[in-house]
Amino acid sequence: MKKILLVLGLCSSLAFSEVYYKNKDTKYNDRYKVRDQINVNGYITHVSEWRNYSVITIRLRNGEEIKAKVLPDDRFIENDIVIGRCVNYKRGRYERCSLRIR
Numbered sequence: 728m729k730k731i732l733l734v735l736g737l738c739s740s741l742a743f744s745e746v747y748y749k750n751k752d753t754k755y756n757d758r759y760k761v762r763d764q765i766n767v768n769g770y771i772t773h774v775s776e777w778r779n780y781s782v783i784t785i786r787l788r789n790g791e792e793i794k795a796k797v798l799p800d801d802r803f804i805e806n807d808i809v810i811g812r813c814v815n816y817k818r819g820r821y822e823r824c825s826l827r828i829r
Contacts, residue, residue: 769788
């Protein structure tokens with residue numbers, strides 16, 4: 728009788744852990760979905776350099792302006808024509824951008 732209860736307890740704990748891990752995986756995948764993504768095609772109107780990063784203002788083809796955070800090693804200057812993609816919109820700017828000069 729004790730063995731049967733022990734086996735049932737182990738089986739139920741394994742079944743519960745499987746459900747727990749499945750739910751945890753879906754929460755992990757939802758966290759990294761890209762919801763705020765923009766394709767960039769425009770020119771740089773302003774560059775602000777900080778210690779660890781630079782913030783550039785880009786005027787898009789449709790007349791809209793966006794701000795983007797980039798690495799200072801990218802060496803963007805005003806009037807550069809840039810294309811690429813930006814994601815993760817926070818605090819009035821896009822935090823991660825993959826841009827190149829055209």
